Amino acid sequence: MTVHFIGAGPGAPDLITVRGLRLIERCPVCLYAGSLVPAEVVAAAPAGARVIDTAPLTLDEIVAEIEAAHARGEDVARVHSGDPSIYGATAEQMRRLDALGIPYDVTPGVPAFAAAAAALKSELTVPEVCQTIVLTRTAMQSSAMPEGEDLATLGKSGATLAIHLSVRNIAHIQRELIPLPAYGPDCPAVIAYRVGWPDETLIRGTLGDIDRKARAAKLTRTALILVGRALAAEGFVDSKLYDADHVHVLRPKRKG
Missing domain, CATH: 3.40.1010.10 (Tetrapyrrole methylase, N-terminal domain)
Known part of the structure; x- marks a missing residue:
């Protein structure tokens, strides 16, 4: 068994x-x-x-x-x-x-942050914009966050943040992240509600206005919050993965 x-x-x-x-x-x-x-x-x-x-x-x-x-x-x-x-x-x-x-x-199964990125048709790691994703949450009635895992500390990285279990705590998220240089009030933010369900909803905004939009939509649970510059990156450089000048064992240097 x-x-x-x-x-x-x-x-x-x-x-x-x-x-x-x-x-x-x-x-x-x-x-x-x-x-x-x-x-x-x-x-x-x-x-x-x-x-x-x-x-x-x-x-x-x-x-x-x-x-x-x-x-x-x-x-x-x-x-x-x-x-x-x-x-x-x-x-x-x-x-x-x-x-x-x-x-x-x-x-294993498909995690919510990956499903949300798919629904947004977005890559969460963009060359020279962001190469790190942080999966975290905030503390409300659930267990407390360990020391050093507060958003103000994690946000120093400038990573794309996937914040779980926190749609009723957006005001706290704003207070923690808006003062940080990597984010600010104009930083892209998305609320992904019930991704993959028939009533899936994606609310796009910024750190400055996402709380108002969540309240207008009356979202109180079952939502993931994504925050980071990669969500609206434009004009970024191509990665080296498929660069014609990038040689590796599976794509050796071509003759001529």
């Missing part, structure tokens, strides 16, 4: 990996985060499977379901939104399974 932690992707049912879907199709137990994982994904579970929305459950109740499946010798598809490595509360579940001696593995 194995517990399979599966990243379901950002929302669109066809953005799950083939491996993840195949695991769901064969597991007799499917535990999924129903607030963020579409029902179409877990509909692939086999007939008669025990399919449970874990959104209203506690950690103890989730682990109890897994323990019961372990006792029956039944594989479990533990389906999370996006990619399990980011804000999925998977580490605490894995710690419990380690203590219980229950085996598990992980199948």
